[in-house]
Amino acid sequence: MGFGSVWHWVIVLLVVLVLFGRGRVSDIMGDFGKGIKSFKEGMADETDRPATPPPAQIESKGEPVKPASSPVGTEEKTGQN
Numbered sequence: 001m002g003f004g005s006v007w008h009w010v011i012v013l014l015v016v017l018v019l020f021g022r023g024r025v026s027d028i029m030g031d032f033g034k035g036i037k038s039f040k041e042g043m044a045d046e047t048d049r050p051a052t053p054p055p056a057q058i059e060s061k062g063e064p065v066k067p068a069s070s071p072v073g074t075e076e077k078t079g080q081n
Contacts (some may be wrong), residue, residue, distance in 0.1 A: 011075060 020028075
């Protein structure tokens with residue numbers, strides 16, 4: 001009796017029906033079907049929607065900022081100890 005056996009699934013189905021009841025299982029499956037339908041509609045909307053253009057580049061009006069001439073920690077020594 002393997003995992004794919006028909007009797008295995010019959011027993012699992014009976015246990016689920018006993019635990020949850022027939023009405024609850026049908027509600028769960030209905031909600032599951034609605035979720036799949038909503039997902040498919042959302043995927044279809046994605047393909048119908050045109051691609052958005054890239055955001056506009058912001059141009060600065062002043063001169064570009066230049067980095068410091070020497071990195072931090074490499075100050076020149078003046079000869080004073």
